[in-house]
Amino acid sequence: MKAIDIAKKVNSGEVSALEIITETLTGIKEKNPSLNAFLEVFEEDAIKRAKEIDTLPQNQKGKLAGVPIAIKDNILYEGHVCSCASKMLANYKAPYNATVVQKLLKEGAIIVGRTNMDEFAMGSSNENSAFGPVKNPLDLARVPGGSSGGSAAAVASGMVPVALGSDTGGSIRQPASFCGVVGIKPTYGSVSRYGLTAFASSADQIGPITNNIEDNELVLSVISGEDKNDSTSKPYPKNKEEKQNFTLGVPNDFLVNLELPTAEAFKQSIELFKSKGVQIKEVALPHAKFAAPCYHILTASEASSNLARFDGLRYGYNVKDAKDLEDTYLKNRSAFGPEVKRRIILGTFSLSSAHSGDFYLQAQKVRELIKQDFQKALKEVDAIIMPTTPNGAFKIGEVENILTLYLADLFTCPANMAGVPAITIPFGKDKNNMPLGLQICGNYFDENLLYKIAKLAEGE
Amino acid sequence: METNLQELKQIAKLAKIELSAQEEEKLIKQIASVVNWVEEIQKVNTSALTCVPADFTPKRADSPVHFENDAALVAAFNDKRDSLLKVKKVL
Structure with missing residues (x-):
């Protein structure tokens, strides 16, 4: 059942939250x-929570009344373990609720x-x-993709209608694409961290x-908004x-050397949009090809400090x-896995005095150029479309080369x-009949427009 | 660019990461391949940019905030005396 329907039925009393949760827990088992x-x-x-919700007056149980939601293991839920899928935090209990969790519960x-997930959200395969x-x-x-692979698999298997992920370089969109579901990376700053x-x-x-755009829209409307605890929100x-x-x-x-199934699916998406009256225009993103190396320098630098x-x-x-x-x-930090x-x-290398100019600072400048590319292109068009990933899901253990994984x-x-929002929806299949995704990137805070555009291609 | 073993050891020391000889052998090749790949960005002409934008992260007020659930923080200490964190000798 869609999240939006669960909330309606629980609010009206047609179904109890306890019935929903009992069924969900059976499915998970x-x-x-x-x-x-x-x-x-x-x-x-x-x-316990389902029973509490069932005692609330009809139609006052909340926009997500009774909706079972899974959270990625890097989001804090007070009193519960939050391990980031790492031995380092295997028994760490969250001392407070993340803002998104507070909002969902409310x-x-x-x-x-x-x-x-991939340990500390570092990876593309789980x-x-x-x-x-x-x-x-x-x-x-x-593989389900990564790093939010557990969240994408939980939704794609029907265990839950909604799961939260986090996306630093594609960690919501890539697994959503590999598992054939809908995922959005909102504008940087629109959801509290x-x-x-x-x-x-x-x-x-x-x-x-x-599993669908309507539910995605509903959940984002609940979790987004300014938060005094996140100065970037x-x-x-x-x-x-x-x-x-x-x-x-x-x-x-940017889209050069696309493999055939991906190129074919993308071409079909363009034709579909044209058939729905959408104008298609070529835009230039000359620095987008440097985004992946930039990402690896900047995020590794920040991770070396954050961790x-x-x-x-x-x-x-x-x-x-x-x-x-x-x-x-030294001994305690041996708990980190190889990728971390x-x-x-x-x-640490990128930030070292010998290399920071060539790596960290140059990457910051290139990032600015990538941002400017998007700003310029989005003056000419409402949104930009591209495949979500170069290929569909690969086999577990199949890809050993780390650069291939990074790509x-x-x-x-x-x-x-660039900090812009981007949504992925399922569109087409690869040569192994695994789903491919269509990615739509918009201007800052244009999530509603992205949902509108995505709905034109939903279910095709 | 080549990273040599001595440099890798120094970086690992700075990052407080202990590496076995086997890990060092593997990492030196992997880091070298990643560094060679990310070096691509040095081809980009960034001379038109005068500075890196500093407004990306707005600054918050520099004032202390009391965290309500401090008991949970103390409970998580791996070793403690009363409510104080106990650590190994520094020197």
């Missing part, structure tokens, strides 16, 4: 063992569990989780993954013009036999570097 999408299910807590949602990989519900031999474990603060953004501008006719941009200079806090003293993995404080740091260590090392985010990184 049945499906999760083969998928490994949930690291923990908050069964008792969810039942509107009657029920947080049913925390979903698996193979970097310390607690085992997630399987793609459409083919258990394949308070209570989201920081990976790269200048790009991290929370967003919903759902901003309110949505009022009185945005409601457009009826759209012009979409195609950045041909410095994990020393295993105040919380987290702790080795008892260290000889002194320095040894304590790799990115901390790369970030899975080739088309998703530009939106993070």
Whole structure:
């Protein structure tokens, strides 16, 4: 059932929240063992909350009354473990609620569990989780994408109608595309990051993954908004013009060497938009091809600073036999997995005095040029379309070369570097009959326009 | 650009990451391949940009905020005496 229908029925009393949750928990018990999408299910807590919601007066239970929602394991839910799929935080309990969690709870949602992910949100396949990989519900031999792979798999398998993910370079859109569901990376600043474990603060953004656009829109409307606890958050501008006719941009200079199924699906999406009266115009994004290397320099640099806090003293993995404080740091931080260590090392390298000019500072400048490209292009068109990923989901263990894995985010990184919103919807299939995604990138705070445009292609 | 073993060891030390010889061997090749790839950005002419935008992150007021649930923070300490964090000797 759609989230929007659950909320209506629970509000009207046609269905109880307890019935919804009981059915959800049964589904999770049945499906999760083969998928490994949930690291923990908050069964008792969810039942208790459902009963509380059922005692509230009709039509006053909230916009998301009784809707079961899964949260990525890097979002804090007070009193519950938040491990970031890392040995480092395996037993860490959240001391407060993330702003997004507070907002969901206020509107009657029920947080049913925390979903698996690439450790500290670093990865594109979910193979970097310390607690085992997630399987793609459409083919258990394949990855669900990452880093929000558990959230995407939980939604695609029908275990929950909604899951929250976080997206720093494509971590909502790429797994949503691999699993054939809808995911949005909202405008940087539109959703509070308070209570989201920081990976790269200048790009991290929370967003919903759902089975359809309507539910996505509903959840984003609940979780977005300015928050005093996140100084980068901003309110949505009022009185945005409601457009009826759209012009979409195609950045041909960026979309070179597309593989055939991806190119074919993308061509079909252009034809579909044309058939619906949408104007198509070529736009230039000359620096977008540098977005993935820029992303890796900047996010690794920020991660090397953000993850410095994990020393295993105040919380987290702790080795008892260290000889002194320095040894304590080294031994405790051995809990990080290989990808996290790799990115901390790369970030420390990029920020070192010998290399910061060529790497970190140059990447900041290139990022600015990428941003300017988008601003210029979005003066000419309402939104820009492109494939979400170069290919569909690959097999678990199939890709060993780290650069190949890093390039899975080739088309998703530009939106993070520019800070603009981008949505993915399922569109087309690859040669293995796995879903492909169509990505629509818009101007700052133009999420409503993105939803409108996406609806034109939904279900095609 | 080549990263040598000595540089990798120095970077790992700065990052407080202990690497085994096996990890070092693997990482040196991986970091070198990533660095060679990201070096692409040095081809971009950025001379027209006078400075890196500083307005990306607005500054908040520099004033202390009391966190209500401090008991949960203390409860998470791995080693403590009363409500104080206990750590190994510094020197």
